[in-house]
Amino acid sequence: MAKKQSGWQADPQTISRIVSGQHDDPFSVLGLHQSGKQWFARAYIPYAETLEALTLDGKSLGSLERRDDAGFFEGEIALPSRQPILYRASNSGGGWEVVDPYTFGPVLGPMDDYYIGEGSHLRLFDKMGAHFMTFEGVEGTHFAVWAPNAQRVSVIGSFNEWDGRRHPMRRRSETGIWEIFLPYVKPGAQYKYEIIGKAGNLLPLKADPYAQQAEMRPKTASIVADPTPFDWTDQAYMEARKSRDYRREPMSVYEVHLGSWRRRPDGGFLSYDQLAEQLVPYAADMGFTHIELMPITEHPYDPSWGYQPTGLYAPTARFGDPAGFARFVNAAHNAGLGVILDWVPAHFPTDEHGLAKFDGTALYEHADPRQGYHPDWNTAIYNFGRKEVSSFLVNNALYWLEKFHLDGLRVDAVASMLYLDYSRQPGQWVPNQHGGNENIEAIAFLQRVNAETYGQHPGTFTVAEESTSWPGVTAPTYAKGLGFGFKWNMGFMNDTLRYMQRDPIHRRYHHHDLTFGLLYAFSENFTLPLSHDEVVHGKGSLLTKMAGDDWQKFANLRAYYAFMWGYPGKKLLFMGQEFGQREEWSEVGALDWWLLDAPSHEGLRRLISDLNTVYRELPALHARDCEPEGFEWIIASDQANSILAWMRKAPDASPVVVITSLTPVPREKYRLPMPAAGRWIERINTDAGWYAGSNAGNQGVITATPGNEYGYPATAEIVVPPLATLILQFEPD
Template structure:
């Protein structure tokens, strides 16, 4: 730094650069500096005409001289050591106080630099972003952001008139992180980062990648979050879940888009608290075990449903503040419901305030569009091989699980991460180092996320939305698997829905659509998903997919649900399908709740409730969902009648038999093998009048007699209603 002949005074060049916001190291100029046993104070306070320095007790330390009429002041003051300085500024309009941000040392330390540089820091959400704190005796907010290729980074906001010259940040050269502690900035303050690229270009103002709160769209600023710890009341629930083996427990998931489940009479969104009051009791009453939320990470565009987030650490402001979301999760846990979050680490939108070319370079994404651009969604793909990016996302996963007590993460679009040629033609992708199409860096990232999740947050789990036959998605990472707890069974969904759309007269020729899935049903830990993806973009609702007239559509849907609840694998159903929503899902409006006034729709809701109850009550239906020992074929090849049946088993539990008749013809009686002789209770009959069916059945009980020509232990003659599924429980007496 150049000095004037006075020795302690800075040069006019330094002053001009500070005033213009172009100095590359303002901490070397501004603040307190000891020179030849004396202390010089320098400050840039735009609008001030006079400036007097005080210590925090109110003692005057001296008056500074104005060196530039834009508000640059300098002077020697009476201090014996480095300390916070409060300035009293004045002009013809009055006086105001300013605590000098450049009088404070760095908040981050060398160990942060070491672990951040190594890519192994697991508490980044505590270090980066905006954190209200007391530092060196002064309340304020510490800001820190990663922008290694920037020439200059400033924090701007409601506290400095969005003036990028006032709070230029200190660069930590080892990590490329910029930081500054700004006194008197309190929770609720809006802010962004003003970044000058290495070529001198001023970028569009950027939201904070680590912001824990954001403004309500269409505004895009980050918000300093309230650091007050939330008063959780779910301790017993969180302790108990650590003992669970979710593979061997009932898991029935209700998938929800919070913005369109239900709305206020004026069409506006319910708040997190209102959703806690209405959604949670509804889901608990239906007997589901978990609520899965479409992404509630902050996002600018409603029709993206949250799958193009710009604020990965912030619960969306659409429904309230972060504490409101915490209250929602707390209420769910106290109702015995787990909460899963759809998490999107595969890609991010290119909105100018977001991560795209964050410091003027391809920082979070790949520079090469063959690697860094997603053609399906017009988004940018994360550079998983960059340790800082991997850490950013890994820390984000842990953040949601720890801070908001979430039970798990459903990871979106895993297939697009695993394959370098996903949705790309020849020549549009870059092979890996071995010439293959596997994304080695994304694989390593997913393994890291899963290993850290299961290692750090006991009792939580991860789910992969993976639509290909990639092997070992749910195998542990030590066995070279991806390490997920569960995988969505997209094959089951596609095959069985295709079957249900066919006219029953043709189903005999497509019986393999029902049986093929059992060839691989135990190759992974599967969840059977009837998700939002099946009821959008012209696909219609599940009800309208069913074949036949209106009566047959309802009968088909009821039979299909019971078939699915009896099939090995955990269950997932998108909101509205539990009462047979007729219209396909529209994120801009609430569900058609008035349909529940119609008996057929109410009948489907009753069935789903009863299916969940039976599924949870009978271990045979859930305790061996992921193991072949829990499944036994009874009838796999009755193509002619479109009938299929199997038994489900669990240790120390009576067996259960599931039989589906997928034609509108009643079979009275239908002679079939059974796993045991004796009394079988009809726990579910989807044709029951209670569900608005035709009420054909077995009067609740079936008796199986010993012996069977095919080698089974017993035989029964059963009434199979039209387009129905029966679930029978053995009564050992």
């Protein structure tokens, strides 16, 4: 005769759902429960044959009955009040102890629910993902993940044999977040989420969207990160940057792909620490103000260069652990260098362990492929109008700025976010509520990111890679702008590189390619980018783009660099172009550093170093980079000689004159109107022998005499070297 079941005991169907991993509310079954004044406990401990309950200090509370051979136990216990309990399990092979995770309360609280529900939570990186902590007197890791349409979510990992039946999570129905605290799970543990979709189907295992550390590819598990606070020594740098107005500061950015800047002798990647020892002093010695990192957020595919990330909160394991990345940034700051992260909030790859169809539905992306699929990159587009998605990305921006002291974020592919019809044909996109092609939700998201960035972290900045004429990219959000600090000037790059590729004999007919940019140069706060995009996909290196024979290619490139450093706007140069990399860039190997043994390549490197020095030293070249009063044409229409000249100026600073000649013909006694009579120092002559030029010039000094037939204050007769740019600094009496 079957034993009569007590009222508090679980029914066979409930037990079956627990042991098969099908129950959608495990906390309602497992853990501690009360029937009147009597406490009883239920546990699922696979392999256990007997189970004794104890307090955490070892006091026995009674034994539990095994109700199912798979390891389901329950029984009355002598517990005075709710508290975490310990189980001593045993079988024929021995015994072991388990602290029951289902006897702990929730870690997230009602205020978290409120701010998450409102979409205004700005500390999600402290709440979501995996966090090692002491909770209710026990060390362990708290896991939290958003999967509102899942029937069941379990955390699986190296601590539970990757068994989804062991640790199904608590669902917080108001927010769609699942959470659980797992005792004794320590930093370094690998884990993923096992999710049953709303149709009852088991989904591909998912990495944690908020994971702060991940396994090295091709492995894809998330890792519980070490929470030990990093010991920063950059306090003086961080304090000083708060008061900076970067529009009026020198900003010369060295864009770097960490995996191919330099390699170890065996061909392997340098670590974050080795990069701190080698890259940081190199960039500082070259006079750059910032290092911009192509995406180092975790990504599975090296040829994506990081632009298809699956772990937005995790520094890639290719170069070390998160603390190693913090040491790299700390070293940069202590060398006076800022660090900018290339950030990718526009889209994400569809790798099955990533965000795509995360809980079996289009959660992070739009369900409609006309809105949620990117045809150029075969990626998914974020649903910016969903508050949880917007919060995920906004928190990610703030996370990098706070956790790793980054100075700025360069936001990738902004144009693809702004336009609903970006790279789409008619019928392939969905108009906005007003019938237009503007992505209203993406605009609001970008405005929020920028407002929060500048509000939460004074002294940081954002840069938009925006390739169209969208108005107000760098206008403040309160003026209905997007709120970026700077915008890449793609027009400058396209026009001037097209000009430099022409044979000098034809350049007189394309003079406008060099002058047109000044019509809009102050409509935004611009960065002039000679980025990685210009030296890949068959485009060749900057050196090979230049017209002429090898000598002329170097002369053209030197003249072009000095033209750019003298032109209004912040500067950005991709690695290797500072010494004339000949081969097109590839991520599979290091730059050709051996080229520096050749005088022409070493001369080019010296020029970039000197240009950075002059740019930093002379306020006229940087203090009004973004304002029209800092620029004045002197010669804009000498098409016949392909010569241009202009003045750069700033309050309380000596003026600077830049003259560039882009034909291989030297000009003797060229009459140049000057803004002041007196002595002008030749700070840069790109034809100097020091740079492997022909050494034509003015012996380092030019004297301007009063008077000019065009109404200028003074005139100088100068030698204009072939294919060269001069930067002249006025020396007051």
